[in-house]
Amino acid sequence: GDSVTQMEGPVTLSEEAFLTINCTYTATGYPSLFWYVQYPGEGLQLLLKATKADDKGSNKGFEATYRKETTSFHLEKGSVQVSDSAVYFCALRATSNTGKLIFGQGTTLQVKP
């Protein structure tokens, strides 16, 4: 079945460092791909998405490119801030068309001043 695999956390970076969080997926068809972020005490918020191969999603300085050839959707940011500290979830929307999201295990990012 469809699945998502993320790099293990926690990831600890200094402010202004470059961030990469790896995400790979297994799916039939052409799923849509998402990154959600969860700040402490809050629900999941959509960070960015891409719906077809080679699309780049971007928001708040974060980017991810839908790579069908490597089945990947890695999250990147050029310069992280302390306020980016959160848990990041990669997800795909299954092609069953019921809207079901399949999530990776989440990666905790801690940014130190």
Added chain:
Amino acid sequence: EPEVTQTPSHQVTQMGQEVILRCVPISNHLYFYWYRQILGQKVEFLVSFYNNEISEKSEIFDDQFSVERPDGSNFTLKIRSTKLEDSAMYFCASSWTSGEETQYFGPGTRLLVL
């Protein structure tokens, strides 16, 4: 900005008891979902609901679980006889369509079964 709300934020219950988790989705949304996250594990899909019917459910969503939209605003998840392994964070989500629209998530209800 409209948001999904969930109540209660925390619930502690005894094994075998019934619990009802409540959600108020965004008002013009048509698709509703429940997910759960056991501590330290992935967020898992439980069920999707549209037009007063379940449109898809996972293997986790057995006969102990049910969902209902009792009025025009609430969406509930009932667990009839809770087990220890039901302890998790439960997230409600809603969207305008099941296609390209974003799913908006609530803050979650943390359920602890003793």
